[in-house]
Each structure stands twice: as C-alpha cells, then as structure tokens.
Amino acid sequence: MTADTESGMSRATDPAARKSVPATVRRWQRLRSAALVLTTQCALLAVLLGFWHYMTTNNKQAAFMFGSPLAIAGFLEQMIKDGSLWRDSCVTGVETVLGFLVGNLIGTITGLSLWYSRFVSRVVEPFVIALGSIPIIALAPIIIIWFGTGLISKVAMSTLSVVIVALVTSYKGAVGVDADQINLMRTLGASKFQIFRKLIVPASLTDIFAGLKLTVGFALIGAIVGEFMSSSEGLGHAIFKAGSLYIIPKVFAALVATIALALLLTSVVGRIERFLMPWRRVH
C-alpha cells in the first residue's frame, strides 16, 4: 500500500541480500574457531595424560595410588571385551534417564502450575526450600528400605536429586515473564489458561532447559549414589567394587565411562533444546 515505505524498508535489509555471499565466509570462520577450540582441548588433555603417565611410570607407589593412563586404558579394553562396560553403562544409563525424566516431569509441571496461584506458591515455598536442603545421600538408606535394591530405588534416588531443581528453575521461569506481556495477552482477550499455554510455558523454556542441563549431572549422581548403597550392577557398583579391592585404575576406567555417559546425555539434551527452540538458533 505504501510504495515509498516498502522500497525504503526492504532495500535496507533485504533477506536474500543478507544471506548471499558472506554466509560461506562466516561458516568458514565459525568452523575455524571451533577447530581451534577443539585442538586446544585435545592438547590440554594430552599434556595432562602425559604428565600423569610420566609421574607413574618409574614410581610403583604412585602407580598403585593413582593408576597410570595405560593401565586405565587396559582395564577399559578388558571391560569392553568382557561386556561389563556396556552392561554397566546401560544399567546406569537407564536409571539416570528414568530418574531424569520422572524428576523433571514432576518438577517442571509442579513448578509451572505454581504460576497459577500466588497463594498456593506462597504456602508451598518453605516446604520446597526444606526439601531442597536435604542431602539426597541421607535418604539413600530409607529409599532402599522402601523400594528394595533393584532398579526402582536407583530411579527414586535419581528422581529425588532432580525434582527440586526442576521445580525451582521452571517456577522461576514462569514468574519471570514480563508483566506487560501478560497484560498484552489479556487485552487480546486471552483466558488464564491461554496465557499459560501460549505465553508462560514457551517463555519458561529457556529456564527449563537450563534446569535440564543442570539436572543431567544430578540424575547421574543420584543413580550412582544409589548403586553405591546396594547394587549388583551398574557403573556405581563397578566403581565401588574396584575401590574396595584397591584396583585404582579400574575405578578410573569406570569413571571414564561415567563421564562419557554424562557427556552423551548432555549433548542429547542440547540437541533437543535446539530442536524445540529454533528461534534461538538464528543469532
């Protein structure tokens, strides 16, 4: 309708013009900086392992106390060959994922729905703080009495480690939504449920995902602590057993597997985040 407006505006920032030539250049720059970071990380790891190796090769006592990288690699190979690494990782992985899902589901739904009622959230607040301050490890003996020594008790430990953090981060996200934005929804005629669904939930996603990334680690810790207390399989069990037998390199080998599991789960969460929040990919 307004010819002058249209030409003046779209000439300045034409979407096609912005994308054309410099995009490939920019992608190269991004790749180069990513490669630089990766190289530095690898170099740092190599230096660390080299130092470790050097300190433990000519010193039997140090080799016993700290294990050597080669011995750790040897145990990893052996654990891969006899299938125990895969089995233990799967067991711990399943416990962690289940605890992570259940804890975040309960925590996030509770946290978001607390947005609905200021009254309820104020009533609940001290209880949440009290629950959050309990060290989960203190609950482990009770959990085992209640849920037995199998899978359920580990999932329960994992869930408990996650649920309060998930609740607090999602509630924080929900109440942090701009009041003007809520007013705008109201002037558009939105009901409270529509405001919740179309504004509060998506606006809280950033905080929810920050919580998810944080709780991956917590879920894993919960599962491993559960395995420490009483178990017959899992990475926590392997660590505990090797530790009691003073096979330090095997402890480290199981720890390497634990770290790999944590990195894998974190990257999965990151991928889901990028998939669910495409608008944040653009910058």
Add this chain to the structure above:
Amino acid sequence: MTGELRGSSPGKAPPTGGPNADRVIPLVVEHVAKSYDVGDRVVPVIGDLSLALDNSQIVSIVGPSGCGKTTLLNTLCGLLTPDSGRISWYGRAIIGQPQNVGYMLQKDLLLPWRTAHGNVMLGLEIRGVAANEARDRGRAMLDQLGLHGFADHYPSTLSGGMRQRVALARTLVNEPAVLLLDEPFASLDFQNKLLIESDTAKLVREGGRSLLLITHDVEEAVSLADRVIVLSKRPTQVKAIYDIELGIERTDMMAARDSRDFSKYVRQIWADLDVVLQ
C-alpha cells in the same frame, strides 16, 4: 465510516447499526482519579481527568514525563481500576477488558518463539478464528505494512522499525474499532517514525477506527491527531485542548509538518508544557 468495521469478527463489533449508531461515543472518561500506595503514603497519580474519543477520531494525549499517562492507559484498558470516576466504552461501564480495543506499547512485546506471522496471528488464535482465515489475514496485514517477505522471520532477526510494524500488524489484524497506543514509536529513528506514523494514520482513517495516542512527542501528536489534549503534571488534570486543523490530507506526516499552522500548534503546546514544568 464506522460501517467499515468488517463482520468477520462476530460478536465483537460494537453496535454500529441503527439510527443512533454515530451518537454512541466509543470512549468517555469522566472525573477519573487514581492513586498508588507507596509504603504508607498515598501518591495521587491521576487527579481528575475527563475526556472523550469519538468515532473515527484521533486524539493525542501529551504531558510532562511521569504525569501518569501509562497509568491512564492501563486504567482505560481495564488492567487497573480507577479509585473514582467513570469509564464508559460505547456508553457502558465495563468490568475487565473492553472488547474490540487494540493496545500497543513502546515495547513491541513480540513473542520471540513466534515468527512475525505467528505473532500477528496471536490475537486471532486467542479468539478462536479458524486457522486458514487467521493465516490469510495475518499475511495480508503484514503485506499492508510493507513486511512482505519477512513473515517467516523471527523477531530477533528484524530491525526495531520492522518489529514495531509487526506489533502494529498484530494490533490491527484484530480489526479493533478503537486503538490505544502508548508511545508506540518513541524508540524509532526519525525516518522510520514518519513512515510508520503515516501508515498508522492511513490504516486508522481508512478503516474508520478511533485512535487514542499517548505520546511525549508534541510534533507526533499534532501531525497525527484531530485533537491534542495536554495534561498537567501529577496529580494529572487536563491542562488544555487543541483541535488541530491543518487543512490538508491527514495521512501524510511530511505534509502535515510542512503545513502552515503546524508550528503554531507545536509552539503553543510546548508553551503549555513549559509552564507546567516550571
């Protein structure tokens, strides 16, 4: 001109038919007062305010900073309740949000997870307009505001001027009979501001809509409005009322600024504000 209100927003349109249609004034404010409790003190913000917005009329409200313009707007929208006085929409006092009123602020308040098109359709979705129709109307509105080709862009990739255009499209796509705008163009550069002001004037006047524009930009107020209401400092009252007659087509902001009496009005209103500021 009120007959222009399209029938595609069922049940939401104000009573426009009938012999007395044009006599029903969209918005009447009578002796409204509003104060806030700050600690144990009561701070009066709006002292005693009366004004009216007629069909197809553009009214600008200017006042010194902090004179409670935003409080006034929120009160009109039903987001705040006045301490005393009466606000009537189409001759009736309303509890809650008035219907068929569009509202736009200096902050564009676009939802970052929705594309430009998705943001424009927000109001239609909320009112349960069929998806196909909402999509078409959203696209048409973006095209009208010169945003063709940007429909699928996320707000974070748009410039300030374009974002504000999307916000305007989101307001206008609901075909409100009345628009309440609170400093909508304050954060834009001069060129963008003139362009979007002209578009706003055109869309409001062609659609026979009414517009209440709250601003601290006196030139914007004079160039857009049929009537400028000058407010006093807190507690706010009406200080002066100017009926703007520039004798030209009122959809071209450059022409408005070039017209003979433009600077006369601007000087007078500035004088009013200066007196207030002393």
